[in-house]
Amino acid sequence: MNNFWTVVGFTIRNKVKGKAFTITTLIIALVISIGINLPYIIEQFDKGDKVTNVGYIQSQSEEAAGGTATGDSLKAYYEQQENPSIVMVPFEDEGDAAANEAQLKQAIDEGRIKGYLEFGEMSDSGFPQMTYKSEKLMEFGMTESMQGALVQIRQANVLQDAGLTAEQMAQLNAPIEIGTVQIYTGDGSGSGNAGRTPEEQGVNMGVIYVMIIFLFMAIMTSGNMIASEITAEKSSRVMEILITSVSPLKQMFGKIFGMFVVVIVQVAFYVAVILLNVSMPHNKGALGNLDIDLSLIDPLLLVYALLFFLTGFFLFATLYAAIGSIVSRTEDLGQAVMPLTFVSLAGFYIAIFSISAPDSMLVKVTSYIPVFSPFVMLLRLGLTDVPMWQTLLSFGILLVSIYGAVYVSAKIYRTGVLMYGKRPSWKEIRKAMKAYKI
Amino acid sequence: MNPLKVENVVKQYADKTAVNGISLEVSEGEIYGLLGANGAGKTTTMRMVLGLIYPDEGRILYNGKPYSNEQLSLLGYLPEERGLYPKVKVSDQIIYLSQLRGMSRADADRNLKHWLERFEVPEYYNKKVEELSKGNQQKIQFIAAVNHKPRIVVMDEAFSGLDPVNVELLKSTVKELRDAGSSILFSTHRMEHVEELCRNITILHRSNTVLKGSLKEIKKQFPRERVILGTDNEVSGLERVAGVTGVTRTEHGYEIAVSFEAAGADILRLAMEQATVNRFEIKEPTLNEIFIRTVGDRHE
Numbered sequence: 027m028n029n030f031w032t033v034v035g036f037t038i039r040n041k042v043k044g045k046a047f048t049i050t051t052l053i054i055a056l057v058i059s060i061g062i063n064l065p066y067i068i069e070q071f072d073k074g075d076k077v078t079n080v081g082y083i084q085s086q087s088e089e090a091a092g093g094t095a096t097g098d099s100l101k102a103y104y105e106q107q108e109n110p111s112i113v114m115v116p117f118e119d120e121g122d123a124a125a126n127e128a129q130l131k132q133a134i135d136e137g138r139i140k141g142y143l144e145f146g147e148m149s150d151s152g153f154p155q156m157t158y159k160s161e162k163l164m165e166f167g168m169t170e171s172m173q174g175a176l177v178q179i180r181q182a183n184v185l186q187d188a189g190l191t192a193e194q195m196a197q198l199n200a201p202i203e204i205g206t207v208q209i210y211t212g213d214g215s216g217s218g219n220a221g222r223t224p225e226e227q228g229v230n231m232g233v234i235y236v237m238i239i240f241l242f243m244a245i246m247t248s249g250n251m252i253a254s255e256i257t258a259e260k261s262s263r264v265m266e267i268l269i270t271s272v273s274p275l276k277q278m279f280g281k282i283f284g285m286f287v288v289v290i291v292q293v294a295f296y297v298a299v300i301l302l303n304v305s306m307p308h309n310k311g312a313l314g315n316l317d318i319d320l321s322l323i324d325p326l327l328l329v330y331a332l333l334f335f336l337t338g339f340f341l342f343a344t345l346y347a348a349i350g351s352i353v354s355r356t357e358d359l360g361q362a363v364m365p366l367t368f369v370s371l372a373g374f375y376i377a378i379f380s381i382s383a384p385d386s387m388l389v390k391v392t393s394y395i396p397v398f399s400p401f402v403m404l405l406r407l408g409l410t411d412v413p414m415w416q417t418l419l420s421f422g423i424l425l426v427s428i429y430g431a432v433y434v435s436a437k438i439y440r441t442g443v444l445m446y447g448k449r450p451s452w453k454e455i456r457k458a459m460k461a462y463k464i
Numbered sequence: 465m466n467p468l469k470v471e472n473v474v475k476q477y478a479d480k481t482a483v484n485g486i487s488l489e490v491s492e493g494e495i496y497g498l499l500g501a502n503g504a505g506k507t508t509t510m511r512m513v514l515g516l517i518y519p520d521e522g523r524i525l526y527n528g529k530p531y532s533n534e535q536l537s538l539l540g541y542l543p544e545e546r547g548l549y550p551k552v553k554v555s556d557q558i559i560y561l562s563q564l565r566g567m568s569r570a571d572a573d574r575n576l577k578h579w580l581e582r583f584e585v586p587e588y589y590n591k592k593v594e595e596l597s598k599g600n601q602q603k604i605q606f607i608a609a610v611n612h613k614p615r616i617v618v619m620d621e622a623f624s625g626l627d628p629v630n631v632e633l634l635k636s637t638v639k640e641l642r643d644a645g646s647s648i649l650f651s652t653h654r655m656e657h658v659e660e661l662c663r664n665i666t667i668l669h670r671s672n673t674v675l676k677g678s679l680k681e682i683k684k685q686f687p688r689e690r691v692i693l694g695t696d697n698e699v700s701g702l703e704r705v706a707g708v709t710g711v712t713r714t715e716h717g718y719e720i721a722v723s724f725e726a727a728g729a730d731i732l733r734l735a736m737e738q739a740t741v742n743r744f745e746i747k748e749p750t751l752n753e754i755f756i757r758t759v760g761d762r763h764e
Binding site: 028029032033036039040044259262263264265266267268269270271272273 | 511514515516533536537539541543545546547548549550551552556557560561563564565566608609
């Protein structure tokens with residue numbers, strides 16, 4: 027057991043001391059910090075741009091009456107709002123179209139308005155034809171806002187004309203809501219029968235997202251590190267000395283466990299960076315807006331998440347170790363780990379893309395396949411009501427396959443580390459594996 | 465009971481036999497020479513002794529016990545090729561390797577400092593292995609093999625890549641290890657090292673043991689067929705002495721090949737008649753000659 031901890035300690039020390047590791051960790055922490063502060067930073071540059079001034083011609087003439095009325099009612103509509111995104115700015119009629127246009131363009135030039143609304147012939151909609159002119163491309167946000175405003179204005183006008191009372195109008199405008207609560211019907215794996223409110227579902231979904239991403243990140247970073255360390259030990263032939271010093275199983279698990287500690291510390295560091303950034307005073311508002319109540323997290327879901335995280339990590343780690351010990355040169359490693367990388371990618375994407383359909387057949391089937399289940403079963407547990415036996419079955423399959431993977435990986439490790447030269451064929455590996463005890 | 469005993473060990477790779485029935489015993493405080501041409505099976509034998517690969521037949525005993533993880537801390541290994549972490553500091557990895565073999569951190573550190581002093585390179589303690597020259601890496605490799613005070617040391621081409629000064633340095637430390645009671649299995653291509661260090665040897669040729677025993681016994685088996693003669697004047701008629709097969713003139717006299725040892729007496733008598741004899745020696749064959757003869761003969 028002593029040797030195991032010696033290997034663990036050596037692995038951690040070497041990894042953490044390495045320049046590459048420190049630099050990557052710091053760069054990622056920096057990127058995270060920038061990402062979190064980005065809304066605030068953008069806000070600093072964007073100040074005062076929230077309100078757009080839109081000009082229109084307030085004409086007294088007969089044929090432009092429809093346009094003027096529309097402009098005025100828009101102006102009135104936006105003035106009623108608490109935080110209007112648009113302010114309508116009326117301009118005097120100069121008498122002819124060319125002069126009006128020149129006047130409005132000059133206003134844009136001087137920065138008094140961003141664009142202006144031009145009115146044409148009356149149409150069936152009850153409003154004249156309108157064109158929004160500005161220097162910018164694709165001002166759909168602006169036109170949508172004004173369209174929405176006009177629909178409301180029209181509705182109010184029509185209803186008023188129909189002689190409805192104020193109560194009737196309020197009733198017509200009142201929103202209709204259907205709430206959702208996830209309930210448990212049978213012998214589920216959840217922590218109670220109270221069901222989950224939408225807020226709880228939202229928080230659970232967040233937990234699942236975070237856990238799936240953490241698991242994927244942990245597998246990707248540590249998997250490659252484990253594989254490349256073993257290949258490096260092999261190519262530097264230090265392996266021959268190691269194998270004559272300590273049993274291969276201890277050595278492999280020492281390495282995997284050491285790497286696990288490194289990854290956990292790394293992830294914890296990132297989480298700390300996230301929390302530090304989020305708790306900074308200028309970001310307080312942003313978090314408040316998201317309306318996350320961490321006390322809504324289902325504690326049992328966290329336990330499941332932790333279990334599947336650990337098992338998923340160790341399954342992939344042992345597989346990566348096996349691959350690292352087959353390859354003898356670091357150059358060949360990328361190619362050799364590719365299949366495993368794809369498998370973990372597949373599990374990750376199945377889970378992420380099924381988050382809105384956690385009941386599909388794909389999810390149900392893959393939640394029993396060991397390399398996918400750490401991702402997918404967690405999704406099912408968090409978002410649906412999974413019968414207890416299914417959870418146990420999936421976890422059982424996972425444990426059995428970890429045992430199998432450990433056995434095979436240790437064999438491959440013991441065998442592969444002494445195979446040099448070209449990548450050995452399956453036949454050679456099988457034959458050699460029979461020869462070694464672990 | 466000898467610390468290391470190899471009994472009729474056979475190892476086959478696919479269709480090729482790498483080692484065919486080798487037996488040897490290394491006693492306490494002995495350096496055992498394992499000789500052979502390239503590809504004769506030396507490294508395979510050593511790897512089996514280390515438990516890196518398992519023999520197909522026969523067995524290897526350590527203090528009378530078969531291989532198990534318990535024996536690991538007894539063993540020390542100096543591989544032919546460099547086997548160290550290139551990017552890890554010397555102190556870190558030597559201490560790590562010694563700890564793996566059951567030594568405490570403090571002891572490992574003390575031993576390492578002692579060895580670095582011994583090799584006159586204490587400044588390497590904090591250097592990375594990749595920063596050192598090949599010869600100096602070999603010194604570190606040597607320390608890695610012996611730092612944990614192993615009872616059985618396997619040295620594959622221990623002195624390759626070293627300059628003469630460092631060869632002497634390492635040779636003297638190998639002798640110290642021997643005198644301290646370690647059993648050393650030693651392979652090299654440098655026959656003069658074997659003559660100097662080894663009591664018993666085995667010569668392997670194409671997977672088979674062709675010569676085995678104590679160096680003295682082996683030398684006795686080979687006839688003394690060379691006479692060195694040093695005289696102040698020329699000696700004529702040496703070719704006509706019975707048993708002489710060839711005469712070569714050298715700087716200070718003659719080197720005479722004979723077919724039987726007794727011819728030496730006749731040569732000496734003839735020489736003394738004609739000149740003052742400064743030197744006369746019937747040379748025993750060098751290991752180099754024995755090696756070339758045993759291995760070279762079968763080379764066709």
